[in-house]
Amino acid sequence: MHECFEPSKDVETGRDLVEDVIFSRVSKLKRLNFKGFYTAVLEENDDLVSVATLRVYNNSVAEMPLVATRFRHRLRGMCRVLVDELEKNLARLGVEKLVLPALPTTFDTWTINFGFSRMADEERAKLLQYTLLGFQGTIICQKLLR
Template identity: 55%
Template sequence: MEKDSNGHWFCGDACEGIFSKLHDMLGNPIIVGHGNLTWTLLKSNNDDNGGISEMESKLNVALGVMHECFEPIVDTLHGKDIAADVMFSREYWLQRLNFKGFYTVILERNDEVISVANTRIYGQKVAEVPLIATRERFRKRGMCQVLMKQLEKLLVELGVERLVLPASPHVIETWTNSFGFAKMTESEQYECLRYALVNFPDTTLCHKSLKQPLMLLEA
């Protein structure tokens, strides 16, 4: 482990490079094609004791989209709102409830949040997307695909090799047929045990290799 001048610890130069790239992107909208679409990378600053920043406000809106799309995901033992803890990258001593390191990606049109995804990156080996949601009135318009395409392009630029997500039974075919994911085998899941991946009851872990030419992701 190495420590930078700001007190952050990294396992090596690659991880430090990923952190620096993501930090530079925070809060800066990026234009996506046409139709006034932009996507933005957000992350809660849990050390900020001041007022609510614009980024925190956006995260609250993004959390509202998650709550609009999903039944409350509550840890029965500790009563914690998993979606909120992931959204605000909250740290906890219990590994399965430690969501430190999560970023949020939002897709907007004219400052209205359309789609939201949470991601956490484990160096260049694995990234996860445990939660992704689209406002009901924007569904079946390809908005989720636009958001995932931008996220995957970013991960490829960072050198990440694999993207993992938990899929509920009614959307597994969508992820495998439309987004290029595949169900993980037991041996593949075993390889990922070193990472504290977020999983939910009655879901199936799926993954996608990102070790492919960038032009394929843009097709």
């Protein structure tokens, strides 16, 4: 993940949020509790290609805050393979909605190529009961899976 993302430190604690999510680290602070995250990996010939972090809430909503493809494997459709498989499995589990924070530079990719849409404020308000991970400057996107 660090090959694809700059380290993202929490301002107050100095903890690396990417590492906390990948290792599903627990905290007493709700906003820093990353318990329940899973990391899905796509490999090719024992080489790590793409990775995504995922957390499911009550089988109705799942969040996927970090998705990355290694530079040498980009533009081969590998992220598509990983996300398609995750979506199929989430739908089989009964998950209705997949949410992710998109950088402005990747927003068109997520909306045009992957079928996500910008989440309206009213929709976000419905999800306040969940501690969804977001990053400053990102656009929250959603995709209905059913």
